[in-house]
Amino acid sequence: MTRIFMAGVATLALLGACSQSEDPADDAAAAVNATQDAMSGAVGQTSAATLGANTAGGFVTALAVSDMYELQAADIAMTKSETAGIDELxxxxxxxxxxxxxxxxxxxxxxxxxxxxxxxxDERRQGLIDNLNAAAPADFDRVYLTQQVAAHNEALTLLNGFKDHMETPGLAALATEIIPKVTAHRDHAQRMLDAM
Known part of the structure:
Protein backbone atom coordinates (compact mmCIF):
# COMPACT_ATOMS: atom_id res chain seq x y z
CA MET A 1 0.00 0.00 0.00
CA THR A 2 2.86 2.38 0.85
CA ARG A 3 4.50 1.66 -2.50
CA ILE A 4 1.30 2.50 -4.36
CA PHE A 5 0.99 5.73 -2.40
CA MET A 6 4.63 6.65 -3.08
CA ALA A 7 4.19 5.85 -6.77
CA GLY A 8 1.16 8.15 -6.87
CA VAL A 9 3.08 10.95 -5.18
CA ALA A 10 5.99 10.49 -7.59
CA THR A 11 3.62 10.59 -10.57
CA LEU A 12 2.00 13.80 -9.32
CA ALA A 13 5.42 15.36 -8.76
CA LEU A 14 6.50 14.46 -12.30
CA LEU A 15 3.29 15.82 -13.79
CA GLY A 16 3.69 19.01 -11.78
CA ALA A 17 7.27 19.39 -12.97
CA CYS A 18 6.20 18.94 -16.58
CA SER A 19 3.62 21.69 -16.35
CA GLN A 20 5.84 24.16 -14.51
CA SER A 21 7.36 27.09 -16.29
CA GLU A 22 11.07 27.80 -16.27
CA ASP A 23 10.58 30.52 -13.65
CA PRO A 24 9.44 29.20 -10.25
CA ALA A 25 8.10 32.67 -9.42
CA ASP A 26 5.62 32.35 -12.31
CA ASP A 27 4.39 29.04 -10.93
CA ALA A 28 4.04 30.49 -7.44
CA ALA A 29 2.13 33.51 -8.77
CA ALA A 30 -0.19 31.28 -10.80
CA ALA A 31 -0.89 29.14 -7.71
CA VAL A 32 -1.65 32.22 -5.60
CA ASN A 33 -3.94 33.62 -8.32
CA ALA A 34 -5.81 30.31 -8.66
CA THR A 35 -6.32 30.16 -4.89
CA GLN A 36 -7.51 33.77 -4.84
CA ASP A 37 -9.99 33.05 -7.64
CA ALA A 38 -11.31 29.95 -5.82
CA MET A 39 -11.76 31.84 -2.55
CA SER A 40 -13.47 34.69 -4.36
CA GLY A 41 -16.22 32.35 -5.50
CA ALA A 42 -17.03 31.26 -1.95
CA VAL A 43 -16.91 34.80 -0.59
CA GLY A 44 -19.07 36.07 -3.45
CA GLN A 45 -21.73 33.41 -2.94
CA THR A 46 -22.03 34.29 0.76
CA SER A 47 -22.13 38.01 0.02
CA ALA A 48 -24.75 37.61 -2.71
CA ALA A 49 -26.97 35.49 -0.47
CA THR A 50 -26.74 37.75 2.57
CA LEU A 51 -26.02 41.35 1.63
CA GLY A 52 -27.19 41.77 -1.94
CA ALA A 53 -30.39 39.80 -1.73
CA ASN A 54 -31.78 41.56 1.34
CA THR A 55 -31.83 45.27 0.55
CA ALA A 56 -32.39 47.36 -2.54
CA GLY A 57 -29.14 49.21 -1.95
CA GLY A 58 -27.20 45.98 -1.51
CA PHE A 59 -28.73 44.57 -4.68
CA VAL A 60 -27.95 47.68 -6.73
CA THR A 61 -24.34 47.75 -5.54
CA ALA A 62 -23.82 44.01 -6.04
CA LEU A 63 -25.38 43.93 -9.52
CA ALA A 64 -23.53 47.04 -10.70
CA VAL A 65 -20.15 45.67 -9.59
CA SER A 66 -20.97 42.26 -11.05
CA ASP A 67 -21.80 43.82 -14.42
CA MET A 68 -18.63 45.96 -14.35
CA TYR A 69 -16.49 42.91 -13.63
CA GLU A 70 -18.17 40.95 -16.45
CA LEU A 71 -17.61 43.74 -18.95
CA GLN A 72 -13.94 44.18 -18.04
CA ALA A 73 -13.32 40.41 -18.04
CA ALA A 74 -14.99 40.10 -21.45
CA ASP A 75 -12.77 42.85 -22.88
CA ILE A 76 -9.68 41.05 -21.61
CA ALA A 77 -10.90 37.73 -23.00
CA MET A 78 -11.56 39.24 -26.41
CA THR A 79 -7.99 40.56 -26.43
CA LYS A 80 -6.04 37.68 -24.86
CA SER A 81 -7.82 34.50 -25.90
CA GLU A 82 -7.16 32.87 -29.24
CA THR A 83 -10.16 30.56 -28.93
CA ALA A 84 -13.18 31.42 -31.08
CA GLY A 85 -15.60 30.03 -28.50
CA ILE A 86 -14.19 32.32 -25.80
CA ASP A 87 -14.57 35.31 -28.10
CA GLU A 88 -18.20 34.31 -28.78
CA LEU A 89 -18.97 33.89 -25.06
CA ASP A 122 -14.45 46.25 -5.34
CA GLU A 123 -11.12 44.84 -4.21
CA ARG A 124 -12.17 41.21 -4.68
CA ARG A 125 -13.24 41.62 -8.28
CA GLN A 126 -10.28 43.83 -9.07
CA GLY A 127 -8.16 40.89 -7.90
CA LEU A 128 -9.96 38.65 -10.40
CA ILE A 129 -9.27 41.14 -13.20
CA ASP A 130 -5.62 41.33 -12.14
CA ASN A 131 -5.43 37.52 -12.25
CA LEU A 132 -6.90 37.48 -15.76
CA ASN A 133 -4.35 40.03 -16.90
CA ALA A 134 -1.55 38.01 -15.30
CA ALA A 135 -2.64 34.63 -16.69
CA ALA A 136 -0.16 33.01 -19.04
CA PRO A 137 -1.49 32.55 -22.60
CA ALA A 138 -1.55 28.75 -22.17
CA ASP A 139 -3.68 29.09 -19.01
CA PHE A 140 -5.85 32.04 -19.94
CA ASP A 141 -8.92 30.20 -21.27
CA ARG A 142 -9.15 27.95 -18.21
CA VAL A 143 -8.71 30.88 -15.80
CA TYR A 144 -11.34 32.94 -17.64
CA LEU A 145 -13.89 30.13 -17.82
CA THR A 146 -13.36 29.12 -14.18
CA GLN A 147 -13.91 32.72 -13.12
CA GLN A 148 -17.00 33.00 -15.32
CA VAL A 149 -18.66 29.92 -13.84
CA ALA A 150 -18.06 31.20 -10.30
CA ALA A 151 -19.08 34.79 -11.10
CA HIS A 152 -22.29 33.72 -12.81
CA ASN A 153 -23.17 31.35 -9.95
CA GLU A 154 -22.72 34.30 -7.60
CA ALA A 155 -24.90 36.50 -9.82
CA LEU A 156 -27.60 33.82 -9.91
CA THR A 157 -27.59 33.63 -6.11
CA LEU A 158 -28.05 37.40 -6.00
CA LEU A 159 -30.78 37.49 -8.67
CA ASN A 160 -32.76 34.53 -7.34
CA GLY A 161 -32.58 35.99 -3.85
CA PHE A 162 -33.96 39.34 -4.99
CA LYS A 163 -36.51 38.47 -7.67
CA ASP A 164 -39.40 38.36 -5.18
CA HIS A 165 -38.48 41.63 -3.43
CA MET A 166 -41.87 43.29 -3.77
CA GLU A 167 -40.86 46.56 -2.10
CA THR A 168 -38.90 47.39 -5.26
CA PRO A 169 -40.86 45.88 -8.15
CA GLY A 170 -38.69 47.37 -10.90
CA LEU A 171 -35.49 45.91 -9.47
CA ALA A 172 -37.24 42.59 -8.79
CA ALA A 173 -38.46 42.50 -12.40
CA LEU A 174 -34.92 43.24 -13.62
CA ALA A 175 -33.58 40.36 -11.53
CA THR A 176 -36.21 38.02 -12.99
CA GLU A 177 -35.56 39.24 -16.54
CA ILE A 178 -31.83 38.63 -16.51
CA ILE A 179 -31.78 35.23 -14.75
CA PRO A 180 -32.13 33.27 -18.04
CA LYS A 181 -29.26 35.17 -19.68
CA VAL A 182 -26.95 34.77 -16.70
CA THR A 183 -27.84 31.07 -16.57
CA ALA A 184 -27.03 30.73 -20.28
CA HIS A 185 -23.64 32.42 -19.78
CA ARG A 186 -22.80 30.17 -16.85
CA ASP A 187 -23.87 27.00 -18.67
CA HIS A 188 -21.93 27.98 -21.81
CA ALA A 189 -18.77 28.64 -19.76
CA GLN A 190 -19.21 25.35 -17.86
CA ARG A 191 -19.60 23.34 -21.08
CA MET A 192 -16.44 24.87 -22.49
CA LEU A 193 -14.55 24.24 -19.25
CA ASP A 194 -15.76 20.63 -19.13
CA ALA A 195 -14.54 20.11 -22.71
CA MET A 196 -10.98 21.22 -21.88
Whole structure:
Protein backbone atom coordinates (compact mmCIF):
# COMPACT_ATOMS: atom_id res chain seq x y z
CA MET A 1 0.00 0.00 0.00
CA THR A 2 2.86 2.38 0.85
CA ARG A 3 4.50 1.66 -2.50
CA ILE A 4 1.30 2.50 -4.36
CA PHE A 5 0.99 5.73 -2.40
CA MET A 6 4.63 6.65 -3.08
CA ALA A 7 4.19 5.85 -6.77
CA GLY A 8 1.16 8.15 -6.87
CA VAL A 9 3.08 10.95 -5.18
CA ALA A 10 5.99 10.49 -7.59
CA THR A 11 3.62 10.59 -10.57
CA LEU A 12 2.00 13.80 -9.32
CA ALA A 13 5.42 15.36 -8.76
CA LEU A 14 6.50 14.46 -12.30
CA LEU A 15 3.29 15.82 -13.79
CA GLY A 16 3.69 19.01 -11.78
CA ALA A 17 7.27 19.39 -12.97
CA CYS A 18 6.20 18.94 -16.58
CA SER A 19 3.62 21.69 -16.35
CA GLN A 20 5.84 24.16 -14.51
CA SER A 21 7.36 27.09 -16.29
CA GLU A 22 11.07 27.80 -16.27
CA ASP A 23 10.58 30.52 -13.65
CA PRO A 24 9.44 29.20 -10.25
CA ALA A 25 8.10 32.67 -9.42
CA ASP A 26 5.62 32.35 -12.31
CA ASP A 27 4.39 29.04 -10.93
CA ALA A 28 4.04 30.49 -7.44
CA ALA A 29 2.13 33.51 -8.77
CA ALA A 30 -0.19 31.28 -10.80
CA ALA A 31 -0.89 29.14 -7.71
CA VAL A 32 -1.65 32.22 -5.60
CA ASN A 33 -3.94 33.62 -8.32
CA ALA A 34 -5.81 30.31 -8.66
CA THR A 35 -6.32 30.16 -4.89
CA GLN A 36 -7.51 33.77 -4.84
CA ASP A 37 -9.99 33.05 -7.64
CA ALA A 38 -11.31 29.95 -5.82
CA MET A 39 -11.76 31.84 -2.55
CA SER A 40 -13.47 34.69 -4.36
CA GLY A 41 -16.22 32.35 -5.50
CA ALA A 42 -17.03 31.26 -1.95
CA VAL A 43 -16.91 34.80 -0.59
CA GLY A 44 -19.07 36.07 -3.45
CA GLN A 45 -21.73 33.41 -2.94
CA THR A 46 -22.03 34.29 0.76
CA SER A 47 -22.13 38.01 0.02
CA ALA A 48 -24.75 37.61 -2.71
CA ALA A 49 -26.97 35.49 -0.47
CA THR A 50 -26.74 37.75 2.57
CA LEU A 51 -26.02 41.35 1.63
CA GLY A 52 -27.19 41.77 -1.94
CA ALA A 53 -30.39 39.80 -1.73
CA ASN A 54 -31.78 41.56 1.34
CA THR A 55 -31.83 45.27 0.55
CA ALA A 56 -32.39 47.36 -2.54
CA GLY A 57 -29.14 49.21 -1.95
CA GLY A 58 -27.20 45.98 -1.51
CA PHE A 59 -28.73 44.57 -4.68
CA VAL A 60 -27.95 47.68 -6.73
CA THR A 61 -24.34 47.75 -5.54
CA ALA A 62 -23.82 44.01 -6.04
CA LEU A 63 -25.38 43.93 -9.52
CA ALA A 64 -23.53 47.04 -10.70
CA VAL A 65 -20.15 45.67 -9.59
CA SER A 66 -20.97 42.26 -11.05
CA ASP A 67 -21.80 43.82 -14.42
CA MET A 68 -18.63 45.96 -14.35
CA TYR A 69 -16.49 42.91 -13.63
CA GLU A 70 -18.17 40.95 -16.45
CA LEU A 71 -17.61 43.74 -18.95
CA GLN A 72 -13.94 44.18 -18.04
CA ALA A 73 -13.32 40.41 -18.04
CA ALA A 74 -14.99 40.10 -21.45
CA ASP A 75 -12.77 42.85 -22.88
CA ILE A 76 -9.68 41.05 -21.61
CA ALA A 77 -10.90 37.73 -23.00
CA MET A 78 -11.56 39.24 -26.41
CA THR A 79 -7.99 40.56 -26.43
CA LYS A 80 -6.04 37.68 -24.86
CA SER A 81 -7.82 34.50 -25.90
CA GLU A 82 -7.16 32.87 -29.24
CA THR A 83 -10.16 30.56 -28.93
CA ALA A 84 -13.18 31.42 -31.08
CA GLY A 85 -15.60 30.03 -28.50
CA ILE A 86 -14.19 32.32 -25.80
CA ASP A 87 -14.57 35.31 -28.10
CA GLU A 88 -18.20 34.31 -28.78
CA LEU A 89 -18.97 33.89 -25.06
CA UNK A 90 -17.27 37.19 -24.18
CA UNK A 91 -19.27 38.98 -26.90
CA UNK A 92 -22.54 37.55 -25.58
CA UNK A 93 -21.57 38.54 -22.03
CA UNK A 94 -20.69 42.08 -23.15
CA UNK A 95 -24.03 42.53 -24.91
CA UNK A 96 -26.16 41.15 -22.08
CA UNK A 97 -24.31 42.77 -19.17
CA UNK A 98 -24.25 46.15 -20.93
CA UNK A 99 -28.05 45.91 -21.26
CA UNK A 100 -28.38 44.85 -17.62
CA UNK A 101 -26.20 47.75 -16.50
CA UNK A 102 -28.20 50.25 -18.54
CA UNK A 103 -31.50 49.03 -17.11
CA UNK A 104 -30.13 49.10 -13.57
CA UNK A 105 -29.03 52.71 -14.06
CA UNK A 106 -32.53 53.66 -15.17
CA UNK A 107 -34.36 51.88 -12.31
CA UNK A 108 -32.03 52.45 -9.35
CA UNK A 109 -32.59 56.20 -8.92
CA UNK A 110 -36.30 55.54 -8.34
CA UNK A 111 -36.15 52.41 -6.18
CA UNK A 112 -32.82 52.82 -4.38
CA UNK A 113 -32.34 56.59 -4.44
CA UNK A 114 -29.97 56.59 -1.46
CA UNK A 115 -27.56 54.18 -3.15
CA UNK A 116 -25.08 55.58 -5.62
CA UNK A 117 -24.20 53.19 -8.43
CA UNK A 118 -20.56 52.19 -8.01
CA UNK A 119 -18.13 53.34 -10.68
CA UNK A 120 -15.20 51.11 -9.70
CA UNK A 121 -14.72 47.45 -8.91
CA ASP A 122 -14.45 46.25 -5.34
CA GLU A 123 -11.12 44.84 -4.21
CA ARG A 124 -12.17 41.21 -4.68
CA ARG A 125 -13.24 41.62 -8.28
CA GLN A 126 -10.28 43.83 -9.07
CA GLY A 127 -8.16 40.89 -7.90
CA LEU A 128 -9.96 38.65 -10.40
CA ILE A 129 -9.27 41.14 -13.20
CA ASP A 130 -5.62 41.33 -12.14
CA ASN A 131 -5.43 37.52 -12.25
CA LEU A 132 -6.90 37.48 -15.76
CA ASN A 133 -4.35 40.03 -16.90
CA ALA A 134 -1.55 38.01 -15.30
CA ALA A 135 -2.64 34.63 -16.69
CA ALA A 136 -0.16 33.01 -19.04
CA PRO A 137 -1.49 32.55 -22.60
CA ALA A 138 -1.55 28.75 -22.17
CA ASP A 139 -3.68 29.09 -19.01
CA PHE A 140 -5.85 32.04 -19.94
CA ASP A 141 -8.92 30.20 -21.27
CA ARG A 142 -9.15 27.95 -18.21
CA VAL A 143 -8.71 30.88 -15.80
CA TYR A 144 -11.34 32.94 -17.64
CA LEU A 145 -13.89 30.13 -17.82
CA THR A 146 -13.36 29.12 -14.18
CA GLN A 147 -13.91 32.72 -13.12
CA GLN A 148 -17.00 33.00 -15.32
CA VAL A 149 -18.66 29.92 -13.84
CA ALA A 150 -18.06 31.20 -10.30
CA ALA A 151 -19.08 34.79 -11.10
CA HIS A 152 -22.29 33.72 -12.81
CA ASN A 153 -23.17 31.35 -9.95
CA GLU A 154 -22.72 34.30 -7.60
CA ALA A 155 -24.90 36.50 -9.82
CA LEU A 156 -27.60 33.82 -9.91
CA THR A 157 -27.59 33.63 -6.11
CA LEU A 158 -28.05 37.40 -6.00
CA LEU A 159 -30.78 37.49 -8.67
CA ASN A 160 -32.76 34.53 -7.34
CA GLY A 161 -32.58 35.99 -3.85
CA PHE A 162 -33.96 39.34 -4.99
CA LYS A 163 -36.51 38.47 -7.67
CA ASP A 164 -39.40 38.36 -5.18
CA HIS A 165 -38.48 41.63 -3.43
CA MET A 166 -41.87 43.29 -3.77
CA GLU A 167 -40.86 46.56 -2.10
CA THR A 168 -38.90 47.39 -5.26
CA PRO A 169 -40.86 45.88 -8.15
CA GLY A 170 -38.69 47.37 -10.90
CA LEU A 171 -35.49 45.91 -9.47
CA ALA A 172 -37.24 42.59 -8.79
CA ALA A 173 -38.46 42.50 -12.40
CA LEU A 174 -34.92 43.24 -13.62
CA ALA A 175 -33.58 40.36 -11.53
CA THR A 176 -36.21 38.02 -12.99
CA GLU A 177 -35.56 39.24 -16.54
CA ILE A 178 -31.83 38.63 -16.51
CA ILE A 179 -31.78 35.23 -14.75
CA PRO A 180 -32.13 33.27 -18.04
CA LYS A 181 -29.26 35.17 -19.68
CA VAL A 182 -26.95 34.77 -16.70
CA THR A 183 -27.84 31.07 -16.57
CA ALA A 184 -27.03 30.73 -20.28
CA HIS A 185 -23.64 32.42 -19.78
CA ARG A 186 -22.80 30.17 -16.85
CA ASP A 187 -23.87 27.00 -18.67
CA HIS A 188 -21.93 27.98 -21.81
CA ALA A 189 -18.77 28.64 -19.76
CA GLN A 190 -19.21 25.35 -17.86
CA ARG A 191 -19.60 23.34 -21.08
CA MET A 192 -16.44 24.87 -22.49
CA LEU A 193 -14.55 24.24 -19.25
CA ASP A 194 -15.76 20.63 -19.13
CA ALA A 195 -14.54 20.11 -22.71
CA MET A 196 -10.98 21.22 -21.88
Missing amino acids: AGMIKTDHTASSDKLKSIAPTEAADTPIPTAL
